[in-house]
Amino acid sequence: MNLLMVGCNHRAAGVDIRQQLAFGAQQTSDALQRWRARFADTELALLSTCNRVELYAVGAAPDAAPQPDELVDAMLSYHGLPARRMEGRLVSLAQRDAVLHLFRVAASLDSMVVGEPQILSQVKEAYQRAVESGSAGPGLHELFQAAMRAARRVHNETRLHRHRVSIPSVAIADFATRVFERFDDKRVLLIGAGEMAEETLRYLKDAGARRIRVVNRSWDRAAALAEAWGGAAAPWEELWEELAAADLVIGAASVQQPLVTAAEFQQVVARKRQQRPLFVLDLAAPRNFDADVGEQLGVYLYSLDDLAHACERNRAARAAELPSAEKIVLAETDAFMAAAHHRLAGPVITGLRRNLEEPKRAELERLFRRLPQLDQRARGEIELFADRLVNKLLHPPMESLRDASQEGPPHGLLDALRRLFRLED
Amino acid sequence: MTSGINMLCFTGCYAIALALEALGLWKRPPGRRLATVAAMLIGMVAHTWYLADRAGQAPWAPLASQHDWCLAAAWTLSLVYLGFVLYYPRASSGLFLLPVVLGLIAAARWSSREPIATFQAPRVWGQLHGVFLMLGAVAVLVGFVAGLMYLVQSHWLKHKRPIGERLRLPSLEWLERINGRSLAGATILIAMGFVTGVLTHLAQRDGEFRWSDPVVLSLSGMLSWLVAAECFRLAYPAARRGRKVAYLTLAGFVFLLITLSAFMRDGAAHGAPRTKAKAAGGAPKASAIAAAGGAPRTGGPP
Incomplete structure (x- = not known):
C-alpha cells in the first residue's frame, strides 16, 4: 500500500491561505470525481474544515499512487491558484507519517482546540463523500475505519473530551x-x-x-x-x-x-x-x-x-490527558502499519501453502492406493496427520513474516521465501 | 435463618456498593457503576428474602418489631437509591444515601425483635400505622439526603467550584423539587400514621390512649413540626425554594432522630395499655406482650 497526504493546516498556513484552498461539500464531490479520472488507480479522500484542507491518496502498489507534486497540482489547479503562493505552506506526508497524522486528526489531537469533538464527524463525512464519489476503495476504507477506531479509543479511554475549554x-x-x-x-x-x-x-x-x-x-x-x-x-x-x-x-x-x-x-x-x-x-x-x-x-x-x-483548569486537565491519548494513537498506528505490511505477504503465504498442499494431496492419494484395506477412520487419522504436519511446517515462516511486518515491509524475507520455495514458478 | 440468608449478606452488599461509590472519588474504573448497581440488586434480593423469611417465622412481621421496622425502612431507602441511580447515573448520591441505609440496618441489629405492643391491636390498623410511619420516615430521610446534597452543590456553585469529575451531584432544581415533595409527602404520611396509631389504640379492648408514651410524644412533636413547616412553605413562597426548603428538611431529620430514639428506647412498650405496661416494669418487651394478652397475634380480627 502506498499512502500519501498533502495539504495545509492551521499550523503551517494562515486562515487566508486555508480559505483559498478550502472545498465546500459540493466542490469536494466534484473535485474527487475530476481527480478520479486523472488518477485512475488511486483512492482519494478530501478533508476540508476551517483548520485544514488535506487530500489523502492510497495506491495498492508503490508505483500506483501519484507523486505528492501531482496531488498538490490537482488541488491548486481546481481553485486556479498558482503554486508559488502556497510555497512552504503545504505539508506532504507519506506512509506511516500520513497514517499517524490522520489518526491524530481524527482523535482531535491536531486540532486548534485539542479535544474538540466536531473533527471526528468531519473525518467521517470526508470518507462518506469519497465513498459517494466512487473514489474510495478497500485501502481508504481500512485507513478511515482504523482512524475512527483510534478516535473512539481516545474518547472512551481518556477524559480528553470531557473538559470543556471555551x-x-x-x-x-x-x-x-x-x-x-x-x-x-x-x-x-x-x-x-x-x-x-x-x-x-x-x-x-x-x-x-x-x-x-x-x-x-x-x-x-x-x-x-x-x-x-x-x-x-x-x-x-x-x-x-x-x-x-x-x-x-x-x-x-x-x-x-x-x-x-x-x-x-x-x-x-x-x-x-x-x-x-x-x-x-x-x-x-x-x-x-x-x-x-x-x-x-x-x-x-x-x-x-x-x-x-x-477554562484554564480544564485546559490543564486536557493537557494531562494528552500523553495517554498520544500513546493510544501510536499503538493504533503501529497496529495498522503492521497489518498493512503483513498484507504484502499475502500472495507469498498463499503460494507457500499451495506448494505444500499439492504434494500432500498427491502423497495421500498414493498411500491410500497402496493400502486399500484402510478403513474410513484410519484414512481420516492419516489426513489429519498430514494437515497438522503442513500447518506445523508453515508456522515458523508465518511467524517470521508477522514479526518482520512489525518493523516495516518484509521485502527481504518475502524475496528469500519466493526464491527458496520457487514461488515464481 | 432457615434460608441461610442473614443480615450480613445484604449489609455486605450495601457496604460494597458504598465502597464502590467512595472509590469513584479517586478512580473511576470501567464497570464501577455497573458493579455498584449489581451489588445493590444482590443486596436487595437478599434483603427481601430476609424480610420474607421473618414474615414466615413471625406473622406479625415485617413491621411489628423495631428490628423489622428498621429493616423495612432500609429496604425502601435502598429502592429509592436505585431510583436515584437510574435517574442520575453520574451523580454520587450513594455517598449520601447508603450510609443512612447502613445506619438503619445497624439500628435494626441492636433493636428488639419482639413485636411492639401496638400490634396486638387489630392487625390491619397496626400494619397501616407501621407502614405509614415507615414511609413517612423514609420520606424525611430522602428529604434530608436531598437537602444535604442541595447545600453542598449550592456551596460549590457559590464558590465557583468547577464541575467535579469524581464527585457529581444532581442539579439544584431537581434537588429542590425532591426536597419539597419529600417534605409534603412526609407530612401526609406521618399524619396518616399518627391517625391510624390513635385508631389502633382505640380499637384495643381497653381502648385507653396514653399521650405520655414517649414515642407518641416525640411523634406528635415531629408531626407538629412537619405541619408547621408545610404551612410555612405554602404561605411564604421563599420557603419553597433554595436553601430554606433544604433547612426545613434537615430540621425534619432532627425530629425524626428524636422520634426514632424514643422508639428504640421505649418502642416495645409503645401502645401497651397503661396498667399492663406498668405491670411489665417499664421494660416490657416479650413480657409486656404476655401480660397484654398472651402470644402475639397471628393476624385476623381481634
Whole structure:
C-alpha cells in the first residue's frame, strides 16, 4: 500500500491561505470525481474544515499512487491558484507519517482546540463523500475505519473530551446545568450584545432554551437579535422587571460602571424574586453586575474571570490527558502499519501453502492406493496427520513474516521465501 | 435463618456498593457503576428474602418489631437509591444515601425483635400505622439526603467550584423539587400514621390512649413540626425554594432522630395499655406482650 497526504493546516498556513484552498461539500464531490479520472488507480479522500484542507491518496502498489507534486497540482489547479503562493505552506506526508497524522486528526489531537469533538464527524463525512464519489476503495476504507477506531479509543479511554475549554461551553455545561435541570421552561435574558454572548445563546438554544428576551440600549439592535434567536425584545427601561422575571441572565452590555449593584438588586429585584434561583453570566468587561450581587440568596454570579479560570483548569486537565491519548494513537498506528505490511505477504503465504498442499494431496492419494484395506477412520487419522504436519511446517515462516511486518515491509524475507520455495514458478 | 440468608449478606452488599461509590472519588474504573448497581440488586434480593423469611417465622412481621421496622425502612431507602441511580447515573448520591441505609440496618441489629405492643391491636390498623410511619420516615430521610446534597452543590456553585469529575451531584432544581415533595409527602404520611396509631389504640379492648408514651410524644412533636413547616412553605413562597426548603428538611431529620430514639428506647412498650405496661416494669418487651394478652397475634380480627 502506498499512502500519501498533502495539504495545509492551521499550523503551517494562515486562515487566508486555508480559505483559498478550502472545498465546500459540493466542490469536494466534484473535485474527487475530476481527480478520479486523472488518477485512475488511486483512492482519494478530501478533508476540508476551517483548520485544514488535506487530500489523502492510497495506491495498492508503490508505483500506483501519484507523486505528492501531482496531488498538490490537482488541488491548486481546481481553485486556479498558482503554486508559488502556497510555497512552504503545504505539508506532504507519506506512509506511516500520513497514517499517524490522520489518526491524530481524527482523535482531535491536531486540532486548534485539542479535544474538540466536531473533527471526528468531519473525518467521517470526508470518507462518506469519497465513498459517494466512487473514489474510495478497500485501502481508504481500512485507513478511515482504523482512524475512527483510534478516535473512539481516545474518547472512551481518556477524559480528553470531557473538559470543556471555551467560556460559553463551560458556562452552560459546567455551571448552568448544575443549577437548572432543564432550560425549555427557563426565561433567558440577554443584556446588550456581543460575540461571546451570542455564542452562549447558541449553547443555551442547543440545551433547549426557548424563552429568550433581549434588552439593549438600541431598540433596533435588540429587535434584530431577538428575531435572530427566536426571542422577544424588551425596552431598556424594563431592565429591572426583566431581571425579576428571568432565570438566567447573560450580561454583555458595554458600560463604565456596573449596571446592577448589590443594593439596587436587593431593593428592586430580590423582593420580587422571592429567592427564586438566578444564574448570571457576566460576560462584559467592565462588569455589568457588581460582584456583591453574587452574595444574594439564590443568585449564582459568574464573571469572565471566573469562567476563564475554569477554562484554564480544564485546559490543564486536557493537557494531562494528552500523553495517554498520544500513546493510544501510536499503538493504533503501529497496529495498522503492521497489518498493512503483513498484507504484502499475502500472495507469498498463499503460494507457500499451495506448494505444500499439492504434494500432500498427491502423497495421500498414493498411500491410500497402496493400502486399500484402510478403513474410513484410519484414512481420516492419516489426513489429519498430514494437515497438522503442513500447518506445523508453515508456522515458523508465518511467524517470521508477522514479526518482520512489525518493523516495516518484509521485502527481504518475502524475496528469500519466493526464491527458496520457487514461488515464481 | 432457615434460608441461610442473614443480615450480613445484604449489609455486605450495601457496604460494597458504598465502597464502590467512595472509590469513584479517586478512580473511576470501567464497570464501577455497573458493579455498584449489581451489588445493590444482590443486596436487595437478599434483603427481601430476609424480610420474607421473618414474615414466615413471625406473622406479625415485617413491621411489628423495631428490628423489622428498621429493616423495612432500609429496604425502601435502598429502592429509592436505585431510583436515584437510574435517574442520575453520574451523580454520587450513594455517598449520601447508603450510609443512612447502613445506619438503619445497624439500628435494626441492636433493636428488639419482639413485636411492639401496638400490634396486638387489630392487625390491619397496626400494619397501616407501621407502614405509614415507615414511609413517612423514609420520606424525611430522602428529604434530608436531598437537602444535604442541595447545600453542598449550592456551596460549590457559590464558590465557583468547577464541575467535579469524581464527585457529581444532581442539579439544584431537581434537588429542590425532591426536597419539597419529600417534605409534603412526609407530612401526609406521618399524619396518616399518627391517625391510624390513635385508631389502633382505640380499637384495643381497653381502648385507653396514653399521650405520655414517649414515642407518641416525640411523634406528635415531629408531626407538629412537619405541619408547621408545610404551612410555612405554602404561605411564604421563599420557603419553597433554595436553601430554606433544604433547612426545613434537615430540621425534619432532627425530629425524626428524636422520634426514632424514643422508639428504640421505649418502642416495645409503645401502645401497651397503661396498667399492663406498668405491670411489665417499664421494660416490657416479650413480657409486656404476655401480660397484654398472651402470644402475639397471628393476624385476623381481634
